Amino acid sequence: MANILVYALHYEGAINKNSLGAVSEASKLAGAIGGEAHAILIGDGAADVAGQLGNFGAKKVYTADAPAGLAQPAIDAMAKVIGEGDYKYVLFGGGLLGFEIGAGLAARLGAGVAMEVTAVRADGGELIAERPILGDSSISEIKFRSPVGIIIGRLNAFEAVEGGGDAAVESLAVELSPQAGQATLRTRGEQRGADVDIEGADILVAGGRGLGKAEGFELCDQLAAAFGGNSAVAATRAVVDAGWYPYAAQIGQTGKTVAPKLYLAAGISGAIQHKVGMQASENIVAINKDSNAPIFEFSDLGIVGDLNKILPKLTEAIKAKKG
Ligand SMILES: Cc1cc2nc3c(=O)[nH]c(=O)nc-3n(C[C@H](O)[C@H](O)[C@H](O)COP(=O)(O)OP(=O)(O)OC[C@H]3O[C@@H](n4cnc5c(N)ncnc54)[C@H](O)[C@@H]3O)c2cc1C
Numbered sequence: 001m002a003n004i005l006v007y008a009l010h011y012e013g014a015i016n017k018n019s020l021g022a023v024s025e026a027s028k029l030a031g032a033i034g035g036e037a038h039a040i041l042i043g044d045g046a047a048d049v050a051g052q053l054g055n056f057g058a059k060k061v062y063t064a065d066a067p068a069g070l071a072q073p074a075i076d077a078m079a080k081v082i083g084e085g086d087y088k089y090v091l092f093g094g095g096l097l098g099f100e101i102g103a104g105l106a107a108r109l110g111a112g113v114a115m116e117v118t119a120v121r122a123d124g125g126e127l128i129a130e131r132p133i134l135g136d137s138s139i140s141e142i143k144f145r146s147p148v149g150i151i152i153g154r155l156n157a158f159e160a161v162e163g164g165g166d167a168a169v170e171s172l173a174v175e176l177s178p179q180a181g182q183a184t185l186r187t188r189g190e191q192r193g194a195d196v197d198i199e200g201a202d203i204l205v206a207g208g209r210g211l212g213k214a215e216g217f218e219l220c221d222q223l224a225a226a227f228g229g230n231s232a233v234a235a236t237r238a239v240v241d242a243g244w245y246p247y248a249a250q251i252g253q254t255g256k257t258v259a260p261k262l263y264l265a266a267g268i269s270g271a272i273q274h275k276v277g278m279q280a281s282e283n284i285v286a287i288n289k290d291s292n293a294p295i296f297e298f299s300d301l302g303i304v305g306d307l308n309k310i311l312p313k314l315t316e317a318i319k320a321k322k323g
Helices: 017-033 046-056 071-084 096-109 178-182 214-227 237-241 272-278 294-298 307-322
Strands: 003-008 037-042 060-064 087-092 112-117 119-123 126-133 138-142 149-153 168-172 203-207 231-235 262-266 283-288 301-304
Touching: 003 017, 003 071, 003 096, 017 037, 017 046, 017 087, 017 119, 017 126, 017 149, 037 046, 037 071, 046 060, 046 168, 060 071, 071 087, 071 096, 071 168, 071 178, 087 096, 096 112, 096 149, 112 126, 112 138, 126 149, 203 214, 214 231, 214 262, 214 307, 231 237, 262 307, 272 294, 283 294, 283 307, 294 301
Parallel strands: 003 037, 003 087, 037 060, 060 168, 087 149, 112 149, 203 231, 203 262, 262 283, 283 301
Antiparallel strands: 119 126, 126 138
16 A cells, blocks of 8 residues: 555644645545544644544544654654555645654654655656756656655645545554654744735735835735725735734745735835746736836736825725725
8 A cells, every 4th residue: 555644734623724625635646545544633722633534534643642743753653554554655634743753764764855846746656756956947756766855835825625435443552762862852932924814815915025114015015904804914025024014914935825816015126036926816906106116027917006006096996885
């Protein structure tokens, strides 16, 4: 059998969206290589949510009694499952913890690892991972020589698909390695803005350095509020690095990847590292005072002008239209 094990993250009774995507993807791929998709959930509350993964295609779910939110206990638990089972691949939905666990697991098992993977396909009973390289201008294909291949997706690379069946749930006793006791999770905090679901928003009003200062984001906040509904504010790395807006809102290569119905970019130059995080948006509208700004090359509508004048007018127009 060529089974695939998926690390699934859960918190406060909900399973992470990217983990659900990874389980669905693993289910599809396992079918193509003649195996099953299994998943592992770590920590308190795992048993309460484990059954949900059957609906996304998992045939078996392990619930491990180990501290959640830390890499080493997860590595211990996953290494045990892989050592006792018949696994050819391990799949992660992405995220910093996923990277940490995946890298540690690769070191523990002597396995190959592919990170920031955007697509996986089955070919002759094996999986081939596709990974963008050189600022996303090319795709490299990765095939594994090691007995177990570890694949870590880019956030949002895998779509969660419901319609599976039931999963067998098995609790797992884990003997933690000495290094697992070296760190404890003291608090799990949320960044300011982390409660905003940027990845799920239909409309994103994104601000860049052209806003001039942190207070400039008020213009974006006001426009997003005027749109109402499922709208949110996003940002470039330049402005989050400057402390003008929370990191949770960063779009791009080292931030989030989004595909809203409307992406309105205000004062954003359109650097390749930003573009890769928003180019899949259905409609891109850019406001920039420089008619030669690169963002106009991939915008559906470009407005050349001063955002300080255009954004308030746009906000008023949207409010007026909404009555
Ligand atoms: C390894 C690496 C990873 C990176 N990852 C990311 C990432 O994930 N996300 C990301 O965004 N960037 C990332 N970057 C940074 C990226 O290269 C750019 O520096 C950044 O995107 C630029 O942000 P910006 O468009 O806000 O600023 P700028 O490039 O400075 O652009 C500001 C724009 O505002 C316009 N402007 C100025 N005033 C006004 C006005 N009054 N009205 C209208 N327009 C105005 C200007 O004409 C200009 O085009 C990364 C870089 C590296 C090297």
